[in-house]
Amino acid sequence: MTELSKGGHRHLLSIAELGADGIEEILEVSDAFVEVGRRSIPKVPSLRGRTVVTLFAEQSTRTRLSFETAAKRLSADVLSFSVDTSSVKKGESLRDTVETVAAMGVDAFVVRHTSAGAPAAVARWVDASVVNAGDGWHEHPTQALLDCYTIRQVLAERAGRALEDTGVECFVGLRVAIVGDVRHSRVARSLVLALGALGAEVTLVAPGSLLPPSLEGWPLSKVSYDLDAVLPHVDVCYLLRLQSERGAGAFLPSVREYSAWYGLTSRRAALLGDDALVMHPGPMNRGIEIADDVAALPRSLVLRQVSNGVAVRMAVLFMLLGQGQVGTGGSGPGLLPTLGTVVGG
Amino acid sequence: MAESKRRGASPSESASGSLVIRGGTVVDAGGTRVADVVVSGGVVIEVGAEVAVPPGATVLDAGGCLVAPGLVDLHTHLRQPGAEDAETIETGARAAALGGFTAVVAMPNTDPPVDSAAVALEVLSLGSGAACQVAVAGAITMGRAGERLAPIGELAALGVRLFTDDGAGVQDVSVMRRALEYARGFDVTLAQHCEDDALASGGHMHEGEWSSRLGVPGIPAEAEELMVARDIALVRLTGGRVHFLHISTAGSVALVAAAKAEGLAVTAEVTPHHLSLTHAELAGYDPVFKVNPPLRPETDVCALRAACASGIVDAVATDHAPHAPERKDATLDVAPPGMLGLQTALPVVLGALGAAGFDREHGAGSARNGAGRDRAQVMSVRDVLGLLSWRPARIAGLARDQGGEHGGPIEPGAPANICVIDPAATWEVDPARLASRSRNTPWAGRVMTGQVRHTVFRGEAVVVDAQVQR
Numbered sequence: 001m002t003e004l005s006k007g008g009h010r011h012l013l014s015i016a017e018l019g020a021d022g023i024e025e026i027l028e029v030s031d032a033f034v035e036v037g038r039r040s041i042p043k044v045p046s047l048r049g050r051t052v053v054t055l056f057a058e059q060s061t062r063t064r065l066s067f068e069t070a071a072k073r074l075s076a077d078v079l080s081f082s083v084d085t086s087s088v089k090k091g092e093s094l095r096d097t098v099e100t101v102a103a104m105g106v107d108a109f110v111v112r113h114t115s116a117g118a119p120a121a122v123a124r125w126v127d128a129s130v131v132n133a134g135d136g137w138h139e140h141p142t143q144a145l146l147d148c149y150t151i152r153q154v155l156a157e158r159a160g161r162a163l164e165d166t167g168v169e170c171f172v173g174l175r176v177a178i179v180g181d182v183r184h185s186r187v188a189r190s191l192v193l194a195l196g197a198l199g200a201e202v203t204l205v206a207p208g209s210l211l212p213p214s215l216e217g218w219p220l221s222k223v224s225y226d227l228d229a230v231l232p233h234v235d236v237c238y239l240l241r242l243q244s245e246r247g248a249g250a251f252l253p254s255v256r257e258y259s260a261w262y263g264l265t266s267r268r269a270a271l272l273g274d275d276a277l278v279m280h281p282g283p284m285n286r287g288i289e290i291a292d293d294v295a296a297l298p299r300s301l302v303l304r305q306v307s308n309g310v311a312v313r314m315a316v317l318f319m320l321l322g323q324g325q326v327g328t329g330g331s332g333p334g335l336l337p338t339l340g341t342v343v344g345g
Numbered sequence: 346m347a348e349s350k351r352r353g354a355s356p357s358e359s360a361s362g363s364l365v366i367r368g369g370t371v372v373d374a375g376g377t378r379v380a381d382v383v384v385s386g387g388v389v390i391e392v393g394a395e396v397a398v399p400p401g402a403t404v405l406d407a408g409g410c411l412v413a414p415g416l417v418d419l420h421t422h423l424r425q426p427g428a429e430d431a432e433t434i435e436t437g438a439r440a441a442a443l444g445g446f447t448a449v450v451a452m453p454n455t456d457p458p459v460d461s462a463a464v465a466l467e468v469l470s471l472g473s474g475a476a477c478q479v480a481v482a483g484a485i486t487m488g489r490a491g492e493r494l495a496p497i498g499e500l501a502a503l504g505v506r507l508f509t510d511d512g513a514g515v516q517d518v519s520v521m522r523r524a525l526e527y528a529r530g531f532d533v534t535l536a537q538h539c540e541d542d543a544l545a546s547g548g549h550m551h552e553g554e555w556s557s558r559l560g561v562p563g564i565p566a567e568a569e570e571l572m573v574a575r576d577i578a579l580v581r582l583t584g585g586r587v588h589f590l591h592i593s594t595a596g597s598v599a600l601v602a603a604a605k606a607e608g609l610a611v612t613a614e615v616t617p618h619h620l621s622l623t624h625a626e627l628a629g630y631d632p633v634f635k636v637n638p639p640l641r642p643e644t645d646v647c648a649l650r651a652a653c654a655s656g657i658v659d660a661v662a663t664d665h666a667p668h669a670p671e672r673k674d675a676t677l678d679v680a681p682p683g684m685l686g687l688q689t690a691l692p693v694v695l696g697a698l699g700a701a702g703f704d705r706e707h708g709a710g711s712a713r714n715g716a717g718r719d720r721a722q723v724m725s726v727r728d729v730l731g732l733l734s735w736r737p738a739r740i741a742g743l744a745r746d747q748g749g750e751h752g753g754p755i756e757p758g759a760p761a762n763i764c765v766i767d768p769a770a771t772w773e774v775d776p777a778r779l780a781s782r783s784r785n786t787p788w789a790g791r792v793m794t795g796q797v798r799h800t801v802f803r804g805e806a807v808v809v810d811a812q813v814q815r
Contacts (some may be wrong), residue, residue: 061585093674093675094675094679095671095674095675113676115678116560116676116677116678117559117629117676118676120629121630121675121676137562138560139562141562186560189558189560212553212557213552215557216553218558
């Protein structure tokens with residue numbers, strides 16, 4: 001997590017800032033919060049008295065709920081702000097909006113925006129931490145982190161190992177296919193960076209019109225137009241959501257044709273190895289990028305991704321806002337034994 | 346032309362005083378020599394060693410300095426009329442004078458645009474008291490909409506020599522063809538902003554490695570090159586004349602080189618920022634680096650520098666594009682493209698093209714004023730000044746033998762439009778202290794090597810010791 005100038009706050013704007021060590025640290029802290037999530041009262045006082053704003057300038061259900069749940073389980077006060085109910089529509093600039101909210105006393109902004117780079121701009125403007133919750137086609141770092149968390153969790157279970165004993169070595173050589181609209185996908189950009197940093201072998205599979213114009217500097221092992229040829233050789237098949245407007249003729253002849261060539265149908269899913277996993281960031285377009293019965297297979301981790309999302313976002317908020325706070329202000333380390341050790345290390 | 350003659354015939358009161366520019370090295374198209382320059386009545390009256398100072402003359406110290414013909418900017422957005430919050434003719438001309446320019450060509454993409462004699466006359470009139478000559482370019486089409494021809498003849502009669510829909514290219518090939526055919530009769534030049542809208546559609550930066558990584562819609566180099574190639578074909582077809590504004594890619598350079606080799610009437614300019622900055626500057630999404638054409642990869646930057654050195658590029662022009670601070674303080678997709686250029690052009694260009702002989706610091710490769718530079722492309726100071734003064738003066742129709750008063754040479758009888766440059770002086774760019782009404786300089790906080798010490802416009806010292814006097 002980077003530190004930018006204003007007020008010396010820490011931000012999470014891009015996976016690129018974390019490196020393998022940073023990712024590993026977040027995954028380890030997430031373990032503790034997964035444990036918290038299993039308690040009868042899944043709440044800890046770590047961020048009591050802190051205020052987190054979710055600033056969403058784009059439609060989103062699960063990411064917003066996930067962040068707000070995470071913040072509330074950390075006992076932070078949560079303010080929710082969306083474009084529909086704000087003065088942005090009255091012509092107020094993003095900067096004025098953000099500064100106005102910040103003036104109310106905010107410790108962290110969780111920003112979702114249609115413009116790539118919007119969280120970076122917010123980080124320049126406000127005296128608070130900023131978490132990128134998805135910016136345009138750029139990045140969605142917490143999605144990639146929860147995806148990595150989920151992969152590691154499943155691999156640990158299969159190996160019969162405790163999570164604490166499972167580092168990130170399990171990613172080395174892991175064969176992951178990311179399938180679909182990579183060009184317009186912030187999820188893909190974050191995931192490629194995260195998996196690449198951890199040593200996975202990433203293959204992009206997409207029609208040419210949905211690949212980015214340049215892949216220079218991307219940590220990829222290959223790019224393919226042929227999903228059938230790739231599927232037998234992957235450990236994880238990660239499907240991206242296809243926005244329906246891409247099928248209107250400008251990028252694809254039709255959604256139907258996309259589905260025929262790149263959808264994970266039952267027939268295609270049968271090409272996967274027995275242990276291969278299927279993932280999707282949601283929300284799924286059933287029958288387009290993923291067949292309904294494929295989504296229901298045990299190998300599909302979609303709901304597990306969602307449930308891990310809360311713990312991973314708790315870890316991110318805690319690491320941005322909570323460090324140095326544990327053990328002060330009445331929330332002693334005794335209340336949070338697992339984190340006391342993880343964070344101390 | 347009519348405008349410049351009128352001005353030349355009635356020099357202002359202060360311009361008639363005498364000046365001596367003492368102790369410098371005179372550099373112009375004719376050569377380089379150590380000489381003092383005596384100015385009186387708005388013209389140079391003597392150039393030589395150890396001249397006698399006329400009684401009452403002001404002496405401008407030029408020790409260690411280059412004394413050159415005033416710089417000429419082919420491409421300046423002065424924003425007036427219509428966006429006076431971003432810039433006015435007065436403030437823009439002041440920035441120009443501080444940058445060593447004695448003439449600028451005001452782009453016609455104002456509101457209303459310069460597509461009628463009335464607006465052209467307003468700009469010329471507002472410019473008449475400014476710190477440098479303000480020439481005006483006219484629009485090629487009405488409203489810059491790319492459909493119907495603007496009154497090119499009527500504007501030409503007012504002295505307008507360059508026509509452009511800058512901010513956009515003329516998309517319709519048949520409209521551009523007719524414009525070129527029609528313009529032939531008026532001895533004017535059509536200047537094209539080369540950008541194929543369909544291919545550039547929705548882009549905010551160069552399409553390539555960085556746009557792909559940042560998730561920002563890109564503008565491919567080919568969006569520019571397609572129109573350069575198309576207009577070269579139209580020049581061949583019509584016998585017309587085209588000046589290519591702000592070319593930014595290696596492909597455009599190659600096309601222009603081929604057209605020149607063929608003997609076609611084309612000229613080309615590059616900007617200081619395309620000679621010095623790359624698309625990697627956008628990594629932090631800072632809209633100050635959003636500009637059109639966009640900043641390109643280093644290979645293009647190197648090709649542009651080489652094209653300056655080889656003579657394929659005819660001029661460096663600033664594309665000075667002020668935007669009010671609040672408009673630039675937005676996300677990358679919302680902020681308008683453009684950056685300030687007038688006050689930083691000279692040091693940036695000297696740094697990028699590595700004017701040999703005095704700029705050893707840049708020769709060492711650290712390149713304070715811009716990206717790294719290939720030592721093989723080092724140009725002489727005189728050649729660099731040619732790109733900024735006498736060569737653009739000719740394209741703008743402002744050279745002496747065209748009835749104008751810019752671009753030198755510095756000799757007795759010549760209009761006294763002169764800039765005095767201290768090539769060793771260093772200064773830090775503070776956006777708040779720039780003369781422009783806007784702050785969108787990409788060089789904020791950077792230390793420049795090379796500074797304009799004095800600017801003499803029509804015999805009057807409008808800049809003295811880097812301070813503007815008008």
